[in-house]
Amino acid sequence: MNVDSLYQEIILDHYKRPHGAGLREPFEAEVHHVNPTCGDELTLRVHLDGNTVADVSYAAEGCSISQASTSVMYDLLIGKSIEDAMSVLDTFTELMQGKGQIEPDEDILEDGIAFAGVAKFPARIKCALLSWMAWKDAVVQAQSPPTTPTEENA
Numbered sequence: 001m002n003v004d005s006l007y008q009e010i011i012l013d014h015y016k017r018p019h020g021a022g023l024r025e026p027f028e029a030e031v032h033h034v035n036p037t038c039g040d041e042l043t044l045r046v047h048l049d050g051n052t053v054a055d056v057s058y059a060a061e062g063c064s065i066s067q068a069s070t071s072v073m074y075d076l077l078i079g080k081s082i083e084d085a086m087s088v089l090d091t092f093t094e095l096m097q098g099k100g101q102i103e104p105d106e107d108i109l110e111d112g113i114a115f116a117g118v119a120k121f122p123a124r125i126k127c128a129l130l131s132w133m134a135w136k137d138a139v140v141q142a143q144s145p146p147t148t149p150t151e152e153n154a
Protein backbone atom coordinates (compact mmCIF):
# COMPACT_ATOMS: atom_id res chain seq x y z
CA MET A 1 0.00 0.00 0.00
CA ASN A 2 1.51 3.36 -0.96
CA VAL A 3 1.58 6.22 1.49
CA ASP A 4 -1.22 8.20 -0.17
CA SER A 5 -3.70 5.35 0.06
CA LEU A 6 -2.62 4.66 3.63
CA TYR A 7 -3.31 8.30 4.52
CA GLN A 8 -6.66 8.12 2.75
CA GLU A 9 -7.53 5.02 4.73
CA ILE A 10 -6.78 6.74 8.05
CA ILE A 11 -8.91 9.76 7.10
CA LEU A 12 -11.83 7.59 5.97
CA ASP A 13 -11.61 5.55 9.17
CA HIS A 14 -11.92 8.63 11.38
CA TYR A 15 -14.68 10.01 9.17
CA LYS A 16 -16.74 6.82 9.45
CA ARG A 17 -16.13 6.34 13.17
CA PRO A 18 -15.32 9.75 14.66
CA HIS A 19 -13.67 9.62 18.08
CA GLY A 20 -15.28 11.68 20.81
CA ALA A 21 -18.17 12.95 18.67
CA GLY A 22 -21.24 14.51 20.31
CA LEU A 23 -21.74 17.55 22.52
CA ARG A 24 -21.11 16.93 26.23
CA GLU A 25 -21.22 18.71 29.56
CA PRO A 26 -19.60 20.24 31.45
CA PHE A 27 -17.88 22.80 29.24
CA GLU A 28 -16.46 26.28 29.76
CA ALA A 29 -16.77 27.53 26.20
CA GLU A 30 -18.64 26.66 23.03
CA VAL A 31 -17.83 27.97 19.57
CA HIS A 32 -19.35 27.60 16.12
CA HIS A 33 -16.99 27.76 13.17
CA VAL A 34 -17.79 27.45 9.48
CA ASN A 35 -15.68 26.97 6.40
CA PRO A 36 -17.86 28.61 3.74
CA THR A 37 -15.66 27.59 0.81
CA CYS A 38 -16.52 23.95 1.44
CA GLY A 39 -19.66 24.14 3.57
CA ASP A 40 -18.13 22.57 6.69
CA GLU A 41 -19.75 23.47 10.00
CA LEU A 42 -18.55 22.68 13.48
CA THR A 43 -19.90 23.31 16.95
CA LEU A 44 -17.19 22.60 19.50
CA ARG A 45 -17.08 22.63 23.28
CA VAL A 46 -14.03 22.59 25.45
CA HIS A 47 -13.82 21.46 29.07
CA LEU A 48 -10.70 22.39 30.99
CA ASP A 49 -9.69 20.88 34.31
CA GLY A 50 -7.24 23.44 35.61
CA ASN A 51 -4.54 23.46 32.97
CA THR A 52 -5.59 20.15 31.41
CA VAL A 53 -7.73 19.61 28.33
CA ALA A 54 -10.32 17.38 30.02
CA ASP A 55 -12.76 17.09 27.11
CA VAL A 56 -13.38 18.30 23.61
CA SER A 57 -16.86 17.51 22.35
CA TYR A 58 -18.33 18.44 19.01
CA ALA A 59 -21.00 18.23 16.36
CA ALA A 60 -19.47 18.33 12.89
CA GLU A 61 -21.04 18.53 9.46
CA GLY A 62 -19.23 18.66 6.17
CA CYS A 63 -16.60 16.89 4.15
CA SER A 64 -14.63 13.85 5.24
CA ILE A 65 -11.45 15.85 5.74
CA SER A 66 -12.97 18.36 8.16
CA GLN A 67 -14.74 15.64 10.16
CA ALA A 68 -11.76 13.28 10.25
CA SER A 69 -9.52 16.14 11.33
CA THR A 70 -11.81 16.84 14.29
CA SER A 71 -11.70 13.18 15.33
CA VAL A 72 -7.89 13.06 15.08
CA MET A 73 -7.63 16.30 17.06
CA TYR A 74 -9.77 14.82 19.82
CA ASP A 75 -7.34 11.89 20.19
CA LEU A 76 -4.33 14.19 20.20
CA LEU A 77 -5.47 16.82 22.69
CA ILE A 78 -7.41 15.03 25.43
CA GLY A 79 -5.44 14.79 28.67
CA LYS A 80 -2.73 17.18 27.52
CA SER A 81 -1.85 20.44 29.22
CA ILE A 82 -3.02 23.51 27.33
CA GLU A 83 0.60 24.35 26.58
CA ASP A 84 1.34 20.90 25.10
CA ALA A 85 -1.93 20.94 23.16
CA MET A 86 -1.07 24.35 21.66
CA SER A 87 2.30 22.97 20.63
CA VAL A 88 0.61 20.04 18.83
CA LEU A 89 -1.65 22.58 17.15
CA ASP A 90 1.40 24.52 15.95
CA THR A 91 2.98 21.34 14.58
CA PHE A 92 -0.22 20.41 12.74
CA THR A 93 -0.62 23.95 11.36
CA GLU A 94 2.98 23.90 10.12
CA LEU A 95 2.34 20.60 8.36
CA MET A 96 -0.78 21.99 6.68
CA GLN A 97 1.02 25.13 5.53
CA GLY A 98 4.03 23.16 4.28
CA LYS A 99 2.60 22.63 0.75
CA GLY A 100 3.21 18.90 1.11
CA GLN A 101 6.96 19.44 1.57
CA ILE A 102 7.12 18.77 5.32
CA GLU A 103 7.77 15.26 6.60
CA PRO A 104 5.15 14.72 9.33
CA ASP A 105 6.34 13.68 12.80
CA GLU A 106 4.32 10.62 13.78
CA ASP A 107 5.44 10.79 17.42
CA ILE A 108 3.67 14.13 17.77
CA LEU A 109 0.85 13.92 15.23
CA GLU A 110 -0.08 10.19 15.32
CA ASP A 111 -2.98 9.78 12.84
CA GLY A 112 -2.59 13.48 12.03
CA ILE A 113 0.22 12.53 9.64
CA ALA A 114 -2.53 11.45 7.24
CA PHE A 115 -3.21 15.11 6.50
CA ALA A 116 0.25 15.55 4.99
CA GLY A 117 -1.34 14.63 1.66
CA VAL A 118 -4.09 17.23 2.14
CA ALA A 119 -1.46 19.98 2.47
CA LYS A 120 -0.87 19.67 -1.29
CA PHE A 121 -4.39 20.90 -1.99
CA PRO A 122 -4.81 24.54 -0.95
CA ALA A 123 -8.62 24.36 -1.13
CA ARG A 124 -8.71 21.57 1.46
CA ILE A 125 -6.31 23.06 4.00
CA LYS A 126 -9.10 25.11 5.58
CA CYS A 127 -11.13 21.91 5.95
CA ALA A 128 -8.32 20.25 7.89
CA LEU A 129 -7.64 23.30 10.05
CA LEU A 130 -11.27 24.14 10.88
CA SER A 131 -11.45 22.09 14.07
CA TRP A 132 -8.04 23.24 15.30
CA MET A 133 -8.91 26.91 14.86
CA ALA A 134 -12.24 26.30 16.62
CA TRP A 135 -10.49 24.57 19.51
CA LYS A 136 -7.98 27.39 19.91
CA ASP A 137 -10.79 29.94 19.88
CA ALA A 138 -12.75 27.95 22.50
CA VAL A 139 -9.72 27.64 24.80
CA VAL A 140 -9.08 31.40 24.61
CA GLN A 141 -12.71 32.02 25.53
CA ALA A 142 -12.62 29.47 28.35
CA GLN A 143 -9.57 31.17 29.83
CA SER A 144 -10.70 34.76 29.49
CA PRO A 145 -11.96 36.32 32.72
CA PRO A 146 -15.70 36.84 33.13
CA THR A 147 -16.93 40.13 31.70
CA THR A 148 -19.00 40.99 34.78
CA PRO A 149 -17.51 43.84 36.87
CA THR A 150 -15.25 42.66 39.67
CA GLU A 151 -14.86 44.03 43.15
CA GLU A 152 -11.44 45.37 42.19
CA ASN A 153 -13.21 48.36 40.72
CA ALA A 154 -15.08 49.13 43.94
Ligand code: ZN
Pocket (backbone or CB within 6 Å): 035, 038, 039, 040, 062, 063, 064, 065, 066, 127
Ligand atom coordinates in the same frame (compact mmCIF):
# COMPACT_ATOMS: atom_id res chain seq x y z
ZN1 ZN B 1 -14.34 20.63 3.78
